[in-house]
């Protein structure tokens with residue numbers, strides 16, 4: 001019998017996770033602004049895979065403890081148990097190598113917070129044969145690329161961009177407006193801090209936030225108390 005190994009089987013056997021090689025993995029990416037239904041779509045997909053008898057696991061970033069520590073929770077309250085982790089590469093070891101090898105589907109929520117998203121997806125789908133379903137923000141509150149979410153587009157079998165409803169006019173919302181004056185990229189929050197908006201209301205709303213911050217600059221107490229609801233953006 002030949003002992004020749006392809007680069008793929010060699011990589012998998014070196015890593016000790018070769019059980020699923022030959023079984024092709026997949027990468028499905030769900031993006032959009034906040035409140036677009038990304039977590040809802042992720043849960044629907046993972047639950048349906050589980051109902052079909054496949055072994056599933058869900059991961060979210062441990063940075064996001066808004067609704068629950070060990071569950072993924074949608075904005076309308078649907079829950080699913082998950083592993084809350086600071087990074088993805090620790091998942092196999094924490095989940096257990098044997099259990100990991102039996103997994104068919106891995107769901108990842110809040111993907112923008114994982115620095116090792118690209119490497120994890122490559123390994124999980126290409127080498128370990130997993131179906132990886134990823135939900136995350138494509139853009140931050142300034143509509144800049146957020147984390148590594150856009151980096152995994154070239155790895156993807158499918159990409160779904162969802163929209164929310166603009167909180168001001170009810171049209172389709174593609175963007176997330178931060179209502180407060182904080183400027184750090186990562187700022188955990190819900191409707192208290194963010195609202196989904198259409199293009200027109202993103203541009204108007206962002207101008208209002210910037211103008212208010214400019215006016216209030218020397219007065220940091222008032223600045224941190226400022227909220228968009230108090231200003232008309234139409």
Ligand SMILES: Nc1ncnc2c1ncn2[C@@H]1O[C@H](COP(=O)(O)OP(=O)(O)O)[C@@H](O)[C@H]1O
Nearest residue numbers: 034035036037038039040074075076164165196
């Ligand atoms: N402006 C809005 N547009 C759409 N859905 C909204 C809005 N505000 C609240 N929601 C609620 O948010 C739910 C989607 O939540 P979720 O799946 O957690 O979204 P995401 O993960 O994209 O932030 C909707 O089903 C709806 O009940």
Ligand SMILES: Cc1cn([C@H]2C[C@H](O)[C@@H](COP(=O)(O)O)O2)c(=O)[nH]c1=O
Nearest residue numbers: 033034035140141176185186187188189
């Ligand atoms: C726009 C934006 C969002 N965040 C944070 C806010 C929330 O905690 C999550 C997104 O949650 P969702 O499930 O998509 O509703 O990300 C951030 O840190 N920085 C931003 O610019």
